[in-house]
Amino acid sequence: MSTVCIKIDGKNFTVEKGSTILNACKSAGINIPTLCYLKDVSEEGVCGVCVVEVKGAKTLQRSCITEVKDGMEIFTNTPTVREARKMNLELALAHHNIECPTCERDGNCELQDIADRVNVKTVHFADVPSFYEKDVYSPVIRDPSKCIFCERCISVCDNIQSVSALAISQRGIRTYIGAPFTHLLTDTPCVNCGQCIMNCPTGALTERDDTNKVWDALSDPDKYVVVSTAPSIRASVGEIFGLPAGTFVRGKVATALKMMGFKKVFDTNFSADLTILEETHELIERIKKEENLPIMTSCCPAWIKFLEEYYPEFIQNVSSAKSPQGMMGAIVKSYFSQQISISPDKIFHVSIMPCTAKKSEAERRETWLRDFPDVDAVITTREFGRMIKQGGIDFVNLPDSEYDNPLGNYSGAGTIFGVTGGVMEAALRTAYDLFTGKELKNIEFKPLRNFEGIRVADVEIDGLNVRIAVANTLGKARELLEAIKSGKERIHFMEVMACPGGCIGEGGQLIPTNSDIISKRAQALYSDDERSKVRKSYQNPQINELYKNFLEKPGSEIAHKLLHTHYIKRHLWEKIGKSDF
C-alpha cells in the first residue's frame, strides 16, 4: 500500500494513496457531513455539503470525490467551510417539503440528521414549491416535493440493479428525478425492488402504505383475516423497536399479530417448503430430460419482472412454481378455505414481506385462482412496524406464541429462503435426497453462504455434476445471464434475488440496511435453521400431510393448477413514446 503525507487542520497524517479527502478525514477522526455520497454507488458530488478548504485551490473542494495528494493541506472547519455547508443545506431545505411530523422518514432522515450536524436552525431562503405531482401509482411512491436531487436512486437503479427506470428530466430549478420525461414509474421497467427507497436520504421515496387496508379488513366482521409472514421478518422487525440487528423475534411477531386480531397466523416458511418440493420436482425432471436449463428460481418478483422485460428469451427457464407468497395465497384460498368451510372471498389474506415488489406480485392476475386476489394485502416490514406502534403494542416485552396450524410449521430449509443462496441450499437438500434416494448428510452448503454478487459451484449428485449459480442484485443477475448467453457459463440451476443479501436486504426492510446489518440478519436465519429438528423441506410433516390430503404429489394436476404460474414477455418503454424524445 503506497501512502501520501497530508495535513488535516494543521496536523500531519499519512493516508493511503488514492483515498478521498472524506475517507482520509474519517481516519483522522473527522466525520465530514455528506448528503449525496454513497460509497461505490453514487459518487457525483452534487450536494455541495462535504466541501473543505484545500490550500492553493481557488474553490472549495468536495471531499467525497477529491483524492488526496502528497503534501495536501486540508482545512475542514473554517468559517468559509461552515458557511458553505450551512448555505448549501439551507438551499436544499428551501426546496424541500418540510413536513417532518407526518413524514415517513421522520427521525430516520439523513437530511434531518445533516441539518442537525451542520447546525442549521433557520432557512434564510424563500420556499421553492415542487413543480411536480406525487407519483403514486406503483408500490414505490415518489414524492418530488421531498427530493433533494442527490441522484442516489438513479445510481442504485442504474449501477446496482441495471434496471435504469429512473432518470433526470428537465433542468435547473425544474429538474425532475423519477421516471424519464416526467412520466409515471408504472410506465418504466421499474421492478419495484425498492432499493431506491433504501438509499433515499429523505422521504422522497417510500412504499405504498397499505396498512389501512389491513386495519379495515380486521375491523370488518364479514372478513376472516389471516396473515402469513416471510422468513426474514422474524430477523428484522425487532430493529424497529430498538432490538439489536438480527434479533430473532418469531414468537413476538405471532403474539403481536394475534393481538391485532388476525384469526390465523401462518408462516410463509411453510409455503417456502412447498415451493421447494414443486421446484425440485421440476429441476429433477428438467435435468433428466436436459431441457430448459438452467432452471431459474421464481420466488423473487423483482427478478421475475426484470427477466420478463430484459431477458424474455429465458422465460421458459424460470421455474413455473409460484413464489412462497403466491403458494400460501393459493393454499389459503383453497385447502384452508375448505377446511374451515368459509368461502374464499370471505377470507382476507395479508402477507407481511420485507419487499415492495411483493405488492405488485400479489396484483398479477395470472397468479389468481379466481377473479379476486389470493393475497389481499401485502405490507412491508416497515408498515408492519408502524401497525405494531399504532396498535399500542409493547413489542419488546411481548411473550412468545406459536404460529397456527395447518400452515405454520417449517423446516430449516424454509427459513433460509430469506438469505441469498438460501433457496438454492434448500432446494439442494431436497433434490439430493429425492434424486439419489440417499440421505444427504452434510447439508450446509458453505460455498453459498456469503454475499458475493455471483457464486458458482459444482455439486455432485449421484455421479452427476450439477453446476449451480447464485446471484444477488439484478446487476449481477444480468452479468450471469450474459455469461450464460455467450456460452461462457453452463449452469444447471440458478438462484436470483434482486436485493443485496437477498430478502434480508430488501426494499421493504428497515432503513438503514447495510452490509453489517444484513449479515446479522442472515446469521439469525442460519441459527434458526440449525435449531430446526427438520431441516429438509420434503421432511416437513405438515407438507406431507398437505400432499396426502389435497395436492396428491409434487407436479400433480391439482398442484399445477394451484401452485404454478406462467410469465409474460414485457415490452420495455412501450408507454413512453417517441413523442417524448
Added chain:
Amino acid sequence: MICNADEGDPGAYMNRNEMESDPHMVIEGMIIGAYAIGANEGYIYIRAEYPLAIERLDRAISDARAYGLLGNNILGTDFSFDIHIARGAGAFVCGEETALIASMEGNTGRPRKRPPFPSQKGLWGKPTNINNVETWCNVASIIKNGADWFTRIGTEKSKGTKVFSLVGKVKRTGLVEVPLGTPVKTIVYDIGGGATDNKKVKAVQTGGPSGGCIPDSLFDTQVDYEHLADAGSIMGSGGIVVMDEDTCMVDTAKYFLEFAVEESCGKCTPCREGTYQMHRILEKITEGKGTNEDIVLLEKLANIIKLTALCRLGQTAPNPVLTTLRYFKDEYLAHVEDKRCPARVCRSLINYYIDPAACRGCTICSRNCPVEAIDGKPGYIHIIDQNKCIKCGTCMEVCNFSAIVKLSGESIDTPFAPIPINKGR
C-alpha cells in the same frame, strides 16, 4: 479531438463568423493538432442553431476529403484523420467540456466531476483534446508565421489576439479583433465610437451572461485573462456589452442571472438552488421590497456559489451580481433604502407623470393608453391615474411635446382633475 463550437452566449457570434466565413481555417487547425498529438478522430460540436455554419463546415469537410486532406493516409503519409459534425441542442452548459462530451455520448448534457480530465478520460472514455473554434483558427497562422510572431502580440501572460463581440449601447457594434491587453476604453470609444445618442457610457459587461460588469472608472483595465479576473470578470465567451446611463445595474444583474437560472443543468445544489434564490432576492429588490439583510444574504450566497458550484457555469454565474455589488452598491442601496431606481428602469419603482406646464391637451396619450389610466379632454391638462397606470411607457413614446416625465423616488405637482390649459398657466 473535439472542436468546441457550442457558442452558447446569445450575444456572441465570433465562432459562428469564423465557421461561416472560413471553415477551412478551423479544419486546417484541427488537422495540424491531430497530427501533433496523434489523434485519428475529430468532432466539431456545434449548436444546431447555426445551420449556415454547419452547411459550410460540411462542404469544407467533404472538400478536404476530396483533396485527400482528411481521411486515410493524408497526403500519402501514414497519418489518418477525419472530422465529423456533432450537433448540440443549444444548452448553454454544453459548452462546458465534460457536459459537451456527455451530450455527444447521447447522455443528458451535464458536467461531471474532474478529474478525470478529458485529456485522461474523455469522449467514450478515450483521452480527448478539446479546444474552442478560435483556438483552432489560430493554429495554422502560428505554424506558418512561427511562435515568436504570435507571442509578440498580446501581453506577458495572455498572448495573441482575441475576437470580441461588441454589442449594446455603442455606436459601432460588431466583431472586433484586438491584441490581448488592449484597454477597455480603446474598444469602447476608439473602435465602438462611444455610446449612442450622446449618452454617457456607464459600464461594460464582458464574457457573456456569467461575466462581470466593469465600471467606466476602470476603463483603463487591459482586456486580458489576468486583468479581467482582477476586476471580477472573465474573458468567457468574448462578448462585450456596453451599457449607458439609462441602465439599472441591479436590473442588469437580474437579467444576466435569469439566464443562469434558465441554463443551470440542475446537477449541483449551489447552482440549481442558489442561482434561483439569488434571482428571487434580486426580484425582491427591483420590486422595492428588498431589505439591507437581503443585500448581505445575496452577497454571501453569491460567494458560496462561486466557491462550491461543480462547474464553471455555476462558479461564474454570480459574477454579474458580485461585480455590480462591488462597483454599483449605491444603486442597490437606492432600491432598498430609498425605494428608488436611479436609472428609472425598475417598473415597480418608477412613476409616469404629465408635466402640467408642458401638456398641450392633445389627447394622444389618453387615446393610446392601453388601460385608460389617463384622464383629460382636448385643451385640458391630462392626468395619469397612478393606481391604474401599468407603467408601460406608451404615453411617453407617443407624446409629441415631451410632456411625460418618468420619475423614481420623487413626484411632481399635478392637478387633481383635468383643468383647461389656459387656467393652468
